[in-house]
Amino acid sequence: xxxxxxxxxxxxxxxxxxxxxxxxxxxxxxxxxxxxxxxxxxxxxxxxxxxxxxxxxxxxxxxxxxxxxxxxxxxxxxxxxxxxxxxxxxxxxxxxxxxxxxxxxxxxxxxxxxx
Amino acid sequence: xxxxxxxxxxxxxxxxxxxxxxxxxxxxxxxxxxxxxxxxxxxxxxxxxxxxxxxxxxxxxxxxxxxxxxxxxxxxxxxxxxxxxxxxxxxxxxxxxxxxxxxxxxxxxxxxxxx
Numbered sequence: 001x002x003x004x005x006x007x008x009x010x011x012x013x014x015x016x017x018x019x020x021x022x023x024x025x026x027x028x029x030x031x032x033x034x035x036x037x038x039x040x041x042x043x044x045x046x047x048x049x050x051x052x053x054x055x056x057x058x059x060x061x062x063x064x065x066x067x068x069x070x071x072x073x074x075x076x077x078x079x080x081x082x083x084x085x086x087x088x089x090x091x092x093x094x095x096x097x098x099x100x101x102x103x104x105x106x107x108x109x110x111x112x113x114x115x
Numbered sequence: 116x117x118x119x120x121x122x123x124x125x126x127x128x129x130x131x132x133x134x135x136x137x138x139x140x141x142x143x144x145x146x147x148x149x150x151x152x153x154x155x156x157x158x159x160x161x162x163x164x165x166x167x168x169x170x171x172x173x174x175x176x177x178x179x180x181x182x183x184x185x186x187x188x189x190x191x192x193x194x195x196x197x198x199x200x201x202x203x204x205x206x207x208x209x210x211x212x213x214x215x216x217x218x219x220x221x222x223x224x225x226x227x228x229x230x
Contacts, residue, residue: 002162031216043206043220050216088158096216102148102167104210104218106160 006107023091138207
């Protein structure tokens, strides 16, 4: 139990579906991330939110839409995905406060399959 | 730009033996942190150990130790007394202080512990 919870753990969706991935952290952190991990590829940073404001968007296609309503919750809304979007999506969180540790903790991941 | 290199795609070790997983990094920033994560087949990314660039001593956490050689820009992970449960993918990562709190990952090393 890392304090970062992702749901659902597994998701199968059609290309025309709309679904969302959810991430919740109970660590008092103020920054959250979405990473994508495809087979045989390094982890790719998708989005970074710091203090609920998006600070990074690494040219991710618009069919992925993040939402951070507060510092404890992060969503990834999925719409009209492609089969190549099938991957493991990892959420992570950390604290940017100087008095806090630097460790970035990850959730268990959401396995997404687009059919 | 920051870069992490893990040159060992796969490693084998016998149970109860020690193993070293290599990691080299490249950055021009003087302040950074180095992380090692373990990823079992279930997908979760488990934090193992952290080393700050200004830390004088090598980090240790139980059976994990980090062999930090700053001049060589290497941060190798040493696992002592390997166990079957150590079989997993291992990732080295770097975070630049003030660099948007992003983690840059290496490509990983698949470790297999044998009887």
